[in-house]
Amino acid sequence: MTTKPITVALLGSGVVGTAVARELTRNAADFEARVGAPVQIVGALVRDASKDRSETGLPADVFTTDAEGLVERADIVVELMGGTEPAKSLITKALENGASVVTANKALLGEAGPELYQLAMEHGVDLSYEAAVAGAIPLIRPLRESLAGDEVTKVLGIVNGTTNFILDKMDRTGANLEDVLAEAQSLGYAEADPTADVEGHDAQAKAAILASLAFHTRVRTSDVHCEGIMGLTAEDIKAARRAGCVIKLLAIAEKVERDGADGGPGVNVRVHPVLLARSHPLATVREAFNAVFVETKLAGELMFYGRGAGGDPTASAVLGDIVHAARHRVSGSHGAGESAYANLPILPIGESLTRYVVRVEVADEPGVLGRVTSAFGDQGVSIESMRQGVRRSEDGLASLTFMTHEAPESALATTVDTIKKLPDVTSVTSVLRAEGI
């Protein structure tokens, strides 16, 4: 074939960038056959251009420290730096120059995705980001293209491998969070500063990206209600286990039909721990794996499962996007853009409807059960079931577990505040949202 090569610039030469470079070099003939033209790396951004990088199979003069110059001389710019700057400026420059962009940068997309999608459309180029959510799992393209004729109503995803590893391990061993987190750090599943994972911020950005795609609406990271896993105790996990459940950190995006004056549907996006029936398909997702459950009007329930992180899995997603963009460069076209035409309102978290499991510790005195039950009723929160734990006779305390019907977050919050102040109530031990129970 004598077709003009499609040129690629790599911004970032970490574990993913190295895997991408290795595959494009080693399997050059396959990529040429699949694209219809050779795919050639013309530059890779590094911090130190003198370091030995022979394992990539690239000639030494490909490596450069000049990011600005690099984005001007490639058909496809692959951004693997992470963080918002200088990634945003470089991607903006690349798109304005008419290059297609492939990125794995969820933080940037969660914050500035809408502007960047718009810019890509204006310049008639591709902006692809399969690797930004759930690593190797084909999810962005199915949502954007395969389900383009259907109506997504709910997305429920385990999109952070670190927290899933921790919660799965706590479930299987009964250990407490601090010990498992330390183990996850020593195994490389959690970073030295695990904040972004355990506080849910990583999942929060991914939830925004998924919700935007699923509902054709602009959702930013800051629109997503977020709670992490640090408040979970070994006792929470054990109590879940006794109830035939498991606790998972989920990214949840729902399209909600609203009655009344406001009318019209809205979007509810949140990240928090969820009590999940052990029979739910997401409950079986082990270790650092990711899985995303999608409910649609026509297709019904769909699930996508696979590895959410790691050099090779992430490279698989990035390479798929490179082939996609390269095929379009060869045919002089570009893929479907993002659509935000639906422009649905983002609902406040207080309006979200969920079922709750509330555990309360009370002094075992007459009348206390009635007072706690009334606190639910006063806010219109309907109780589905109540279970009283074994009484600890030595301290005269009893544990009550309430499962509610669907109730608004705000009504539940008021209920919990009221219960905390009741006489004979020692503490509200835990409040968990439930799915599929």
Add this chain to the structure above:
Amino acid sequence: MTTKPITVALLGSGVVGTAVARELTRNAADFEARVGAPVQIVGALVRDASKDRSETGLPADVFTTDAEGLVERADIVVELMGGTEPAKSLITKALENGASVVTANKALLGEAGPELYQLAMEHGVDLSYEAAVAGAIPLIRPLRESLAGDEVTKVLGIVNGTTNFILDKMDRTGANLEDVLAEAQSLGYAEADPTADVEGHDAQAKAAILASLAFHTRVRTSDVHCEGIMGLTAEDIKAARRAGCVIKLLAIAEKVERDGADGGPGVNVRVHPVLLARSHPLATVREAFNAVFVETKLAGELMFYGRGAGGDPTASAVLGDIVHAARHRVSGSHGAGESAYANLPILPIGESLTRYVVRVEVADEPGVLGRVTSAFGDQGVSIESMRQGVRRSEDGLASLTFMTHEAPESALATTVDTIKKLPDVTSVTSVLRAEGI
């Protein structure tokens, strides 16, 4: 928007066609926003044009009995007739006229896919078929596009809902196949003539389509070794259950690296019942659901799960393809074609390597175990474990269950033939291939 409408012709107005027409009509504004132009049904092929079809929301003059005329006057021809003719002639004519084609016709694609893909590429139009395999599950596009930069090594799929319903029911109730099949027929999960499902022919065509895509090689239905489920007894299912396993009918496509003179990889594609560990993700697929497990070099293990049949789920996949083709018509481009560049040889079934579970009934006489064991050894089939069932003292018979290491199909077949002829061997009760055990 004043853009020229994209015109659609529907060939087939059954349950899927009706759902497609209903959605395109009812959600016309959504489709217009997603495509960038109105999507308009200009004709629907029916057997009887006078029948009342007001539920589709289409004007009565859209319905026609003139198939030949219809394919000449649409941008996108949607073929939902099934069978090879006249579907093949009509699709050929549409592609030659420069129309894009969306089809759910696995029988036709399994037989004549390669010619039709070629024809679509020559005419620069899309030929999409997401609905042909695993119904609503986005699978074709992920294989063709998302994994285009990776190397698929194995596909393992539950792609026939009827047989999965039957095997799942047998597993959960202990009933025999004939009774469950009758129930499946009365529930509408199996057809009056269930041959295509229970003999594996439906899965066989789907296996050919998946293998072609996964390995960039032309695989036809006739290249796929096929065994159905009619030979399975309630006792087989119960024995599997006792061993912590479940039996599923799987479509399996593998890329096999071969040593020796021939060298180079080959492709092995087959459909048959498989003994699967209950912990394998595919083992949990219940009722008429479908799921496909994909192993790749970089991404590792991926799974896709959802509804494999039904009017609305199939319509979801067809509508996604219509939007895909319509977007390309608007932008004057077309999507990635099929590539068959790898052109790998299809290996004979005798060369496929699998682990087997063989149950043998023998007279409980000295020496019989040694003779049976030698029959395996003589063919180079290595035994991993042997279990002797409870002796039935009344008839002096014993049941032996052998699990082998990976062995070629041909060596195992010879072993079984030898064992059948041994003195003191009453019968070879069952021979099952195993995965993930």
